Amino acid sequence: MIDPLAREEVPTAAPDATSPWWLSGTPLEAEHHRLMRRRNADIPWDATTVEVLSAGERARLGATWRRRAEAEYMAVSTFAVLALDLVSAMAPADVLSLCMRAGIDEVRHAELCLRMIAIYTGAHEDPPPAMSYLPDDEDRSPRDQAIANTLLVSCVSETYATTVLAATRELTTDPTAHAVLTSIYSDEVMHARLGWAYLRHAIDRHGDEVRAAAGRMVPIAVRGVANVVERERPDGEVTAAVRAHGLMTPGEERAIFARFLRAVLMPGLEALGVPCAGLADPYDDAWIAA
Ligand SMILES: [Fe+2]
Ligand SMILES: [Fe+2]
Incomplete structure (x- = not known):
């Protein structure tokens, strides 16, 4: 008989485990590695240039990757809750599978961030606890609920994440940080694509009702992301060396957010007929400079 918790069954064939201290220590690990390898790009962990950094720079980067680990861990629950909304709304199979897949991706992202914390601080940490509670309005129909949270999670948060990650990647020359950010x-x-696809699908079938449900969530979603952009940063200067390891200044991030609203989000919403007039107005040059 197989004992599912037998310690001696722990596979030794996974020396490439990203953050082994965050695993269960049971035979489940082998299946986990198979799942995580499906879309795995090799990360050159040994190529890190951490040794050129001062102690202060390492601490600054460790704190940043800890924030990122928290956000990625929180995103695991975000997609779990969104999946419930999408199942309840009878969303198509490809939208469901990609939403469930996204939750798995976020576990992998959290693992990557923990390994980066270890590189900069030497500590083997678990992710900071974080749970996502998406808006849940009992008066909304299942479809409106799914549309509202898809808009929030995917069309706004994840789409913004792609723009800030792309820009961060561009200034990153450390090979390990660059590969992690790329992955x-x-x-x-x-x-991001799964949300825009579902929104398009629902608008094709139900038109203005869906546009209105999405439109009501737009300002709430944008304010939510702006709160994250405006959040105080960990202590420590953003030196040239720190930038080369994947960290930009708060001012640069504000500029990217303002540009994201005008060049990506609003054109996307307008193309689908979702109301968003004046959305970017509060995020002007004064806000960027604040
Ligand atoms: Fe992620
Ligand atoms: Fe994500």
Whole structure:
């Protein structure tokens, strides 16, 4: 008989485990590695240039990757809740499978972030606890609920994530950080696409009702992401060396967010007929400079 918790069954064939201290220590690990390898780009962990950094720079980067680990871990629950909304709304099979897949991607992203924390601080940490509670309005129909949260999670948050990750990647020259950001970025593109696809599908079938449900969530979703952009950063200067490891200034991030609203989000919403007039107005040059 197989004992599902037998310690001696733990596979030794996974020396490439990203953050082995965050695993269960049971035979489940082998299946986990198979799942995670499906879209795995090789990360050159040994190519890190961490040794050129000062102690302060390492601490600054460790704190940033800890924030990222928290966000990625939170996104696991975000997609779990969104999947419930989509099942309840009878969303098509490809939307459901990609939403479930996105939750798995976020586990992998959290693992990658933990390994980056270990590189910069030497500590083997678990992700900071974080749970996502998406808006849940009992007066909304299942479809309106699914549309509202798809808009929030995928069309706004994940689409913004792709723009900020692309820009961060561009300034990153450390090979390990660059490969990690690239790996995460390629998944986030799909996390954004699944929402736009579902929105398009629902509008094709139900027109203005869906446009209105999406439109009501737009300002709430944008404010939610702006809160994250405006959040205080960990202590420590963003030096040239820190930038080369994948960190931009808060001002640069604000500029990207303002540009994302005008060049990506609003044109996308307008193309689908979702109301968004004046959406970017509060995020002007004064806000960027604040
Ligand atoms: Fe992610
Ligand atoms: Fe994501």
